[in-house]
Amino acid sequence: MEAWVRFSAQSQARERLLRAAQYACTLTGAALSRAGGSSGSLSRLQQLEAHLSLGRKLLRLGGSAEALGGAQRSLHLPDPVLRFCLTLSHLNRALFLACDNVLWAGKSGLLPGLALEKWSQRAFRYYLFALVVNLSRDAYEIRLLLERAEAARKRGKSPQKSPQKSPQPQAEGRIQHLRLQLQLQLQLLLQVLRENPPLLLDLLRNACDLVIPLEKLGLCRSSPGIVGFCGLTSSVLSIITILHPWLKLKP
Template identity: 40%
Template sequence: MEAFIRFTNQTQGRERLFRATQYTCMLLRYLLEPKADKEKVVMKLKKLESSVSTGRKWFRLGNVVHAVQATEQSIHTTDLVPRLCLTLANLNRVVYFICDTVLWVRSVGLASGINKEKWRTWAARHYYYFLLLNLVRDLYELSLQMEQVARDRANREQSPSQDPLGYSVADEETEWLQSFLLLLFRSLRKHPPLLLDTVKNLCDILNPLAQLGIYKSNAGIIGLGGLVSSLVGIVTVAWPHMKLKTH
């Protein structure tokens, strides 16, 4: 109970719960829409989804300051590739939160002359760039992990006969693929924060891909991806050691 109270006392924790609720409503609405006797339930889910989405905008107000701070921190990352990816990603995140704030101002009626569709497209584009750059960073970190696991395995295995799987990687092309997948699995299992961050970014990128017309997904796929991403976000907020750290 104390852990739950500590989690909900954080703004990020409450935002993750709201986000999970929003995408759960989207997923359930998609699943129930084809059923003729579920119109009232679908309407209630749609209203709840809209209300939760509006509530999340309040939690995001001021996030542009955190994004600027994250940009300043990423500049000091020692490794060149993560430094470049994270700095550019956080700059796009700054622009995204600026667009998001402008859209909030438009939604509450403080400035009715704002072109909603244009700002929404800009927000989706910069959010897409932010996620894409984070995925590049994830792939780079994964390649380092796979290289390390391969080195450790090579040190343990002095000859092909000592291979725990009983075959040499060079025997057949299919065995090369199996070896690669096994290496990938071992690398991700050894580094759970990298696995969670990669899954989160892959799930999150579905939404801007659909908004920008790059890859169309239905509401069910986007809802499922958003729910999985939100659950990962809840895990990283509740257990900070599960969040991928910069070096």
């Protein structure tokens, strides 16, 4: 109960709940559409989804300043790759949230003549670039952990033995060696992700979120059901990291 009280007191947590509800509406609407649901039910779901989206934009007002503060803090990281990725990610998130605030003003009637589609595309471009940088950071973290796991294996900590050599054609031997190397790398990757839940959750969340701007920008065509499922999944993963802060990837 105490964890839930702390969770509900955070504006970011409330925004994540609204986001989960919004994409649950998208997923439900796609399912109803395939099942031949009534137009009235689909219309009510779309209206609810629009209201939830507008409520999320209201909760994100002022988020640009927080993102800029994160960019300023990341400038002091000792690792140059992490420093570059996190600073760039925070800056793009700040620009995305600034565009999102302008969209809220347009949809709420404060800026009646605003070109909503233009600002929406601009916001999703910044969002997409932030996600690409986040995934690059995840890939960098994975590479570092794989190098450590490989070094530990070479020091004799891995129980796997090298295969016995046998007389066989040279081409077949190279293929078998390549297959064994790929299997070993896959095993190391699964081990690294299993032993680092924050990295795994961050990777899954960014990968799911990537579908949304790609669809909105027309770079990758997918169904509303896939968008709703990915958005709902990433929202649930974000809620888990808020409820359990040790699962949030640091720094």
